[in-house]
Amino acid sequence: MADSETPEVIDPKTDKVHTWPHLVRAEFICGLLIFIGLFVWSLLLDAPLEEPADPTKTPNPSKAPWYFLGLQEMLVYFDPWMAGVVLPSLIIVGLMLIPYIDINPKGNGYYTWKERKFAIANFCFGFLVLWVSLIIVGVFLRGPGWNFFAPWQEWDPHKVVALTNIDLNIFLADLTGLDFLRNTAIWAVFGLGLIGAYYFSAVIYWKLKSKKSKFLQELGPVRFGITAFLFLTMMALPIKMILRWTFNIKYVVALPWINMNI
Incomplete structure (x- = not known):
């Protein structure tokens, strides 16, 4: 077989395709399907205009x-x-x-889940x-x-x-019988310490994993600290939601002296 007739071997790992028509065609089809879904939804769901705004009548909700x-x-x-x-x-x-x-x-210019699990999972959880x-x-x-x-x-x-929403210290006092937890000043110390321990868990994780993880070593302590702080703050929202849904917890710690509740 002549060299000109030798079939070209394409490596699927390095092969690239043009944006047009491959990507644009897929995005157009997705956009078209979303448009059809919204159009059908608008036909089935009534959304009439309400009466002009009345400052003497507040809508509920x-x-x-x-x-x-x-x-x-x-x-x-x-x-x-x-x-x-x-x-x-x-x-x-x-x-x-x-x-x-x-x-x-990795992941620049192409879609990948295997190589960017943490980033994609964080975005999907935080946004969706x-x-x-x-x-x-x-x-x-x-x-x-x-x-x-x-x-x-x-x-x-x-x-x-x-619903009777209570602060975490009252809940723990009723649960354990430790009445000193009802004291706002005492619980402020415990509560702030609890929040501090929650964020300090990132430091413990760094100490345990940084020497064994190449990714953490490349990330460095500063970038890791920022990432961990943002991640733990994001996770505080579902934690607070679960506490409210299950135990009617209103605040983890209340600081009435400075009008700040967490």
């Missing part, structure tokens, strides 16, 4: 635009300064820091599981009085939910 409902839902679990200022600021700062703390060059789910809850499951309604329940404006 009063909801922010859908893209802010994640923040409004977080107000159920955190104080306004935390849900409306600190957490959104950390989200913005965290997104800005990604190019500086992400040292993994947390942020998008909070918006869905705020749009579809929060009714009058900002009460929780299942999809099959009618939004009854007269529904009264008898």
Whole structure:
């Protein structure tokens, strides 16, 4: 067989394709399917215009635009300064820091899960599981009085939910019988220590894993510290949500002297 007739051997690991038409065609089809889904949904779901705004009549529930409902839902679990200022600021700062703390060059120009498990899993959990789910809850499951309604329940404006939210120290005092935990000043020390221990777990992880992990050695202590702080702060949201849902915990620690509750 002549050299000109020798079939070309293509390595699937290094082979590349052009953006057009391969990528653009797939993105166009995905966009078209989403458009069809939204179009059908708009035909099935009534969304009539309401009456003109009346300053003497407050709607119940009063909801922010859908893209802010994640923040409004977080107000159920955190104080306004935390849900409306600190957490959104950390989200913005965290997104800005990604190019500086992400040292993994793999995945540039191609899609891969195997080589970027931590980054992709973090994004999917933070955006889809947390942020998008909070918006869905705020749009579809929060009714009058900002009460929780299942999809099959009618939004009854007269529904009264008898919930007694308590701080973590009161819960632990009732559970253990240690009445000194009811003291706000004493619990402030314990509570802040508990939060400090939560973040200090990153230091322990670094001490245990850094010498054995090549990835952590390349990441370095500064980038690891920033990543761990943002990750633990993100995980604090579902932890606080679970505490509220299961034990009606309102605050982990309350600092009434400076009007700050966590």
